[in-house]
Amino acid sequence: MEFIKSNIYEIKKSSSLAILGVALSVAQLFQAYVWMTSTNSPLVFSAQTTSMCWPIFSSCNWAHWASPGIISGIFWLYVIATVLALVFFLFTRAAGVGASLFWVSTLTGFLLYLQDFRLSSNPGFFTFFLSFLFLLIPSKIFSFRWIIFSLYLSQALLKLNSDWLSGGWVLAQFHVPDKFGEWISGLSTLIEFIAPATLLMRDGRYFWSGWLTLFFYHVLLMSVGVHQMSALFLGLLVFLGFADWEERKLEREYIYQSFIRPEPSRIWPAVVLLIFWFCQGSRYFQIFNHEPRLNSSINLLVPYPMTVMEECELLAWKVSKQGWEEFQLEPNTGRAESMVCHPYLQFLDLKSACELSAKESEDFVTIAAIFKSRRSFDSESKIHFQTSNLCDPALQFSNIGQNSWNSKQEH
């Protein structure tokens, strides 16, 4: 409890941290808005009785402890707490109250986020990750400089591959020659590597040069449709600008003359950064690919790539007592482009379709499906799963490899 109080005290005493609170509250509101307006939403998933587990959980029946009504209530509590936190951070000096409200907002939002793996997204990950760091990690201004730099670096590392550097995403947004698309992709990677490093520098020339570069970079990304992530990072840049200005006013001496609240320790930011960088490095060098459970845990702290040059195909049939019917899943609005071919998400969507189809028709028996994908630089497709009885309750993604297409079934 003391730990939480000392963190709230640090927020109360710093106007730049209040700005950070505003930025993160806006990000939370953006997330709530996305959940309200898309089908990729906890409000939609809570109405389904089938649990869609995160990969690290062996089972997740606990995720449906609450009825859809309670989930809806929690969602509105989340929205109201976030709005109030924003108001308190922005318009009043009671940043401590704002921080307390932000605790409520973060906990309720994270509870909703955890409910279903299909809600996993880069904006969601960044929003809740940064929110918890804001609330829990001492020496916030110092740690956030490094954390923001680390987040940019993790994104940049994810761009060091042929999917991004071939320029496919840029060419999809702008009608430019292929080579130009490649250069823009390379340039954006360079910006995400180098500009954030200048945010660590005290020299105002380097700091503000990097700051302005990143500011215009995110404005450009926002103009081509990357709204949620750009809004989050613009908010963080605004915070960093204020933080730099605040430090220069020599407020630290005033803040840390208190004997009750000595200067916050910097060990915790170092620990968090170490863990974060361990995860990024493990993913980049694919160290733990042979350990699926550990790999899943590590991937919780690794953002998804912005784009993947990949083709995937889902062949699915609804099996009824009368026969087989080819069908296609409805596209899920709100899902990031790089996650469209995620095999686990496709599996979850099909499981959800099992439930809906059973309600629609008494004749419905099961769903049969084959899902395969091919990266642009691979010569062969990879079959991620194939089963003629996907609706079998015993069939989970973890054991789907043991189930083959022609397993004996009563069709």
Next chain:
Amino acid sequence: MEFETRALKWYWTILFVGYVAAVGYLLFKANPYLYSQSTLKSRASSFEEGTVTPQPSPKNQFPLEETPTGLSTWPYLTSGHANIANPEVTRGKSFREIQVANLNPQPPKDAGVVGFDATQVLMLDSENGLASYSIDGSLMWRYKISKDHLTAESPKPYVLMDSALVYLILSKGRIQTIQKTTGRPQWLMELDTDVLSEPWFKENSLIVTTLKDVSAAKNKKTPITELIFLDRSQGTLQKKIDGFENKGPFVQVLAPALKARIFVQGTRVFAINESKLNNAVDILWTVNLPEEAMPQPIVYENLIILTTQGNHLTILDGAKKGQTETEIDLEAEIGAEITPIPLTQRLAYLDKRGTLRVLDYQKGEKAWKYDLSIRGPLRHLWSARLKGAFIQEFDMKWVHKGWTIWSPCGSKQFCIYNPERGQLINRIELSGEPMAQPLVFDRKLIALIKKPGGELAISHQMEPSEIKRLGLSDPSTGSSAE
């Protein structure tokens, strides 16, 4: 309090420069083409999928009760598209309707018959896809095709059947096979290129014709077809061989007597050596007609019978490199394919209005015609042999060995005619209008009919002697006594 300096310490500057250099190195390592003319994207296109594979893979497919063999020739009775019944069998002239089985449930109004054999009837409609009914009228299974592959704009699917599987060939080379007895999908192959004509079987292969080089037309070259051989049971790709020049839509038919396969492509008719087809396309001869041929050539022994757009009949001799044997002007547009009547030098067809017209192709002239007042839509007819007793009874020529014309007539009948003089030999009464070419067995007929109330049903017709032999009850249908 830490006193701030504006300048960077020298070691931080070195670290920063080193960091930037490392970033540059990693960037060029991830994209070695960054500074060259070629692009990373072009490298991706060189990694095209090496081979197409069926889904699911062969080891995962459902087990088949029997190896797929043979071919259902329906709506024809022979592989050469000639509706000639078994020449070894002589039949009686009377048939009794021993069973009428309504299709249950009734298919939608727009359903069409796409397959018919001794075990089942396949119906295809735009809403429910493919439905299989057993010969007793009950629904065996349905297979609903995705709307993406069955739109109004997509080409009509080809449907083939053999002893074990139903083959659905849809747009963009999507080939779905379905087990005949269970309706479960067996294998799916996606060729990602349009199939140019109806595929055909050769031994254990399904041969599909596609375009080899899609960009040839853009480069002003005549595009070449490609023949893709797929294993019938598992869908695996056996081989691809270069085909022939693709000069437009074409149809093909097997000519067993010529050991060739005849292709008709607009005004061009050519024959390919069937025995060498496993390895290469060997064109035996090519003929150019003065006008475009209609789809579906008929092959009877060495003769290739074609009708053209100008309503002419042309008969080529396949044994003489496609030499034209006969040309006859047709008085009326044909309603369905012409049927040769063996040993009589006669060809018979129904025109669109339901008039039976018989030609003497040896003399190159019309023989006779007769308005059959056909009320139903069926315009297919076939030829079959009658027993010797009827040759004598109806004063037919013994040299014709009893070959007669069997045709829909009136509203709910089949009629048998003497091809020589057009004499009516007998009528076969049905409970409804025949809707499709019936299955003709040695002693029975199975026909899809539409009853007066509009229901589709399967009519089982049998010769009285066969009814008696099998000990079945003989319903009185009012047909002429023998």
